[in-house]
Amino acid sequence: HRCIDGLSNEHIPRTRTREALHPLQVLGLPGKGPFPRHRNTIRAVVGNATAGADGELIDNLPNLEIVSSFSVGLDKIDLAKCREKGIRVTNTPDVLTEDVADLAIGLILAVLRRLCESDRYVRSGKWKKGDYKLTTKFTGKSVGIIGLGRIGLAIAKRAEAFSCPISYYTRIKKSDVNYTYYPSVVELASNCQILIVACPLTEQTRHIINREVIDALGPKGVLINIGRGPHVDERELVPALVEGRLGGAGLDVFENEPEVPEELFGLENVVLTPHVGSGTVETRTAMADLVLGNLEAHFLSKPLLTQVV
Numbered sequence: 001h002r003c004i005d006g007l008s009n010e011h012i013p014r015t016r017t018r019e020a021l022h023p024l025q026v027l028g029l030p031g032k033g034p035f036p037r038h039r040n041t042i043r044a045v046v047g048n049a050t051a052g053a054d055g056e057l058i059d060n061l062p063n064l065e066i067v068s069s070f071s072v073g074l075d076k077i078d079l080a081k082c083r084e085k086g087i088r089v090t091n092t093p094d095v096l097t098e099d100v101a102d103l104a105i106g107l108i109l110a111v112l113r114r115l116c117e118s119d120r121y122v123r124s125g126k127w128k129k130g131d132y133k134l135t136t137k138f139t140g141k142s143v144g145i146i147g148l149g150r151i152g153l154a155i156a157k158r159a160e161a162f163s164c165p166i167s168y169y170t171r172i173k174k175s176d177v178n179y180t181y182y183p184s185v186v187e188l189a190s191n192c193q194i195l196i197v198a199c200p201l202t203e204q205t206r207h208i209i210n211r212e213v214i215d216a217l218g219p220k221g222v223l224i225n226i227g228r229g230p231h232v233d234e235r236e237l238v239p240a241l242v243e244g245r246l247g248g249a250g251l252d253v254f255e256n257e258p259e260v261p262e263e264l265f266g267l268e269n270v271v272l273t274p275h276v277g278s279g280t281v282e283t284r285t286a287m288a289d290l291v292l293g294n295l296e297a298h299f300l301s302k303p304l305l306t307q308v309v
């Protein structure tokens, strides 16, 4: 038996899942249904951005060989334990880079040009009464990016097309880019108008957006998060937005998904999306192909397609 956990029809068209998984046996979610009964025979687990393979799950599956994640992010997988136990880990890099970068730019435009508010203005008939507020220009604004990996670079490339000066923060300065480097997130935030979180979630990057960073970005600054919810300390972010100490935010991810702080619902300077950075049919299909391709390679003793561990 091989356990495929985390693939749902919402992620992968049904026919494709059925066809592609045959003859794998799909056992469902950990702790539910047949899962506990099969703990000794499960050899593979599929996770995603919300359900991965933590230490407890791994300890419960003595014959686990591979964790194939339907995500590029690996924060829900206990990588150290996988290394220690010789369990292989794969993810879905590259195929989602462009979509996530596109969404980052979409969120910037939506916040600055008030696209959602404008849409509501037309639909509600307010246009006929007419007191449309002017919005904020994106072209030429300075953009700061936290994390300059594949996704960060794809965002930078897009922002360059909008004539934006680009700066970034990474732990180690990159030698192969010409963007301005700041050795701390506070310095980056002090020197840009739009701050984008595009780094992996680790213990070091948890709450990388804290009070100090929010204050440095300031009442005209905009925060975009297409990384992970816990990158941002929401207990600091929410009052800053409500009190106008931060200019605006475009958020695709939240600390406690699918819970979103309700104080944000009434704010027109905030745009909220439900963790859909990679959520196009094309990309989710390519991600599914990678998940299944990695499982197939593993069980056929071929080289893995996107091996992390």
Ligand code: 8YV
Residues within 6 Å of the ligand: 048, 049, 050, 070, 071, 072, 073, 074, 096, 275, 276, 277, 278, 279
């Ligand atoms: C997915 C993601 O939305 O790749 C990631 O790390 O967060 C997203 O692509 C997610 O894995 C699907 O649940």
